[in-house]
Amino acid sequence: MMSKSLIEVPLHEIAHGRTGDKGDRLLLSVIPYDETGYAPISEQVTESRMFEMFRHRGATEARRYELPKLCAFNFVIENALQGGVNNSLNLDGHGKTLSFLALTMKVRASPDVLAAAKKARSN
DSSP states (O other), X not given: OOOTTOEEEEGGGTEEEEEEEETTEEEEEEEESSGGGHHHHHHHSOHHXXXXXXXXGTOOEEEEEEETTTTEEEEXXXXXXXXXXXXXXXXXXXXXXXXXXXXXXXXXXOHHHHHHHHHHHHO
């Protein structure tokens, strides 16, 4: 996968996200727009990189679950919601709004993967 033709883009160019919250636990799904995006996401969107995206919020752990039959990934990020919906003074800093933060992560993808994602987004 590592070739000169790879282009660095924000993750949101090849995937979308869904989030939720349970207490102080952020549940975050990353879903490629097209199945060709699964491999680059699998290689690059690791537990450690996702943890780094949320460390500033107090996250203590990130676990990744691969869902190949759904062509998706689920991340469980512990202690990322600053106490959870009922305990935090943040109004919008909870699960539903944090997918965009994750989708700003930089990934490298081939022009073919980018074209397939763009086509899938336009349908």
